[in-house]
Amino acid sequence: MDHSPPAPIESLSFEAALKELEQIVGRLESGDTPLDDAIALYERGSALRGHCAQRLDAAQARIESIRLGSDGAPAGTKPFDPAPTDDR
Template sequence: MAENTQVDVKKLSFERAIEELESIVKRLEDGKVPLEESVAIYERGEALKRRCEELLRQAEARVDKITTDASGQVTGTEPLDVQ
């Protein structure tokens, strides 16, 4: 397994966590990972997923705080529409 799994999930940036999660998904989909290792990387994947969700919630809260109108007045807490 790659050495990056030694890094504490709580210290990873969103981009790094999502990159590692994608790598884990690819490895599991290939089906060439021994059972014990599959379970271990699946557990790491779950931790990475939770980290990404946490970081997304934090980012959304920050965006909610800075929602203002043209005069600089807060207009409320509208979720950011990224589409």
């Protein structure tokens, strides 16, 4: 088992943070973790969840959709809008 200190959450990529969060959930669900360790894991897991949400929000803000002109060719871009639209 690796006893090195965990990486600072701010430095983790989305994928690394999600992987660590999944490992924490597994350890907590196993029921074999002492109470003090479980509390520390829960706190880190909560911080990791917030970090993942923040990274997803930032990625969503960068997503752009291609706007097509009447001829079907790309006419430009517009910011990503997560709200569903009915363009029928």
